[in-house]
Amino acid sequence: MKHSLSLALQHYFPLVGKLTWSPQCTAPEIVYVDGDSISFTVVESNFSFHHLCGNHPRNANEFSPLNTPLLPRSSTTGEIIYPLLAMRVTLFPNSGICVGLSISHAVSDAMTAGHFMKLWTLFCNNLEQETTSLFSHLLPSFDRTTIIKPPGIDTTYLNFLENINISQQSFLLPTTPTYFGHDKVVATFIMDLPKIKKLKKWVRSRIIEINKKEPSFNISTLVVTCAYVWVCLIKALGGDNSREHLAIPMDCRAHLDPALPETYFGNCVLCCFATTNKEDLVGEDGIVIAVEVIGKAIHTLGKSVFDDLHNFLDKFFSLASERLFVVGGSPKLGAYDLSFGWGRPKKIDYISATTALGYITLFECGDDGYKGLEIGIAMEKAEMDAFTSFFEDSLNNLPGQNSSSMARLSKI
Structure with missing residues (x-):
């Protein structure tokens, strides 16, 4: 090695x-x-x-x-x-x-x-x-x-x-805020392909029903998964804040003009920010609203990554002073394809995310035949219990679904 x-x-x-x-x-x-x-x-x-x-x-x-x-x-x-x-x-x-x-x-x-x-x-x-x-x-x-x-x-x-007091004379960089505690736990949740397909189909139909037209953005696996997890997190954590924020990193190599090669060495990532009212996210159509603000944010950044670059850091730290959830990792990295000669990894974990409140990590599922996403979350045990309940139950209690349609969708 x-x-x-x-x-x-x-x-x-x-x-x-x-x-x-x-x-x-x-x-x-x-x-x-x-x-x-x-x-x-x-x-x-x-x-x-x-x-x-x-x-x-x-x-x-x-x-x-x-x-x-x-x-x-x-x-x-x-x-x-x-x-x-x-x-x-x-x-x-x-x-x-x-x-x-x-x-x-x-x-x-x-x-x-x-x-x-x-x-x-x-x-x-x-x-x-x-x-x-x-x-x-x-x-x-x-x-x-x-x-x-x-x-x-x-x-x-x-x-x-x-x-923020970083200069040549005082070159001390801030560290990731930690959230250690004796009750702090990290867990992985699976969003498998049937759940993803079911959620995509339901979200699209609700958007058409509410807006009377097709969505203007791509309802991707990433978008619906982030929206679903975001809403479950907000319900589990509670709090008295009125606005909620989610930062999703975007690889900008292909979005520059001219595009950069995939093997461009460096940091070529910007975050798109989804922001909306907490009251809307915990409401009946909270997942749909989350999908819309996330999908539109990704679509807007993808069209012109340099448009708001001068304000990027100010915006990031301003939102972080409130409640900002940050997505880390990516299912596009192919992390489970790595092998030193002993076979595929048994588990990939984003350890730094386990020490910071508000991180959500996404990777492709490690099992060869198990298509979907692995979602990593870290929080206090009582909060984790609440999140687990929302994550497992919310998909079975979507508005406008009756028992027969749920049975059909579960077989997709």
Whole structure:
């Protein structure tokens, strides 16, 4: 694993670099120097591998030993530097192996990280072979010459950093807000294909019934799943806030003009924001309303990703000061296709999301023949019990459905 990792990093060398802000530079930069390295830790655990791989509620603290955090440190010249990548491999004797990846969004988004992991596993499976023809489609593209940035965007973002007290003199980045507690649990819920088809069909018919016309956006699997989970979360968590917000990341490579290659190296993600009244979301047609605001938000951002870029960070932090749910991961990453030679992963978990309130993680289902989505949620146990009840029951109590139509739909 170490040898194949070194081969993959030769192509993804910026991941071995450091994020810093030197006195000579007007902005933070990623610096790679020949000979740089990453942290690669191998440990053994006697904890239950099968327990951690389950979908049932598990204590969030049980996941913390599986990853190596990216902690800042001082360089020899006194500058604060941040590592960008760290690996931790945990062996569970006679049970399995956990490969933990910590990667900074300053250098990479999930698409880049996914291509890097695929290249690593490809090398691991083919160390004795000539693999050039096998991995050429995974080589990163570092070309940024075609990206036409909005005028003044660099200054806008530097001013934003200054406003939150991040500067060359004080280069201390905020960490993800944690939500640890003895009762904090993480669980995985399955949205299988019959449920998705049923929800899509019902949502479309309700939109036509209410608006007297076809929806103007795509009622996709992502849209209906996010809407359903969002509404269940709001009902489970309660609270006295009047507005609710959901941030959904969008890979913008294909939406730029000209489009960037799929293997573009870097962070090419923006969030679209869905906002509406809480009262509407917990009402009879809350799922339909959630689908509409999410679908329209994705459609609008997809048409022109740079339109509101100057205000993106201000908007994100402003909504985060209220109640903002954030979607992480993506079913398009093909995370369960990774194999170091031992077969498909038994479970993929987004560990950093288990330490932050308001994260929803989405991956494709790990079972080969089980089409659908895996949804990861973390919260207090009492809240998890409430969410589980809403998640399991809401689909069986959709407005306008009678028992016979429900029976028919369940067989789709």
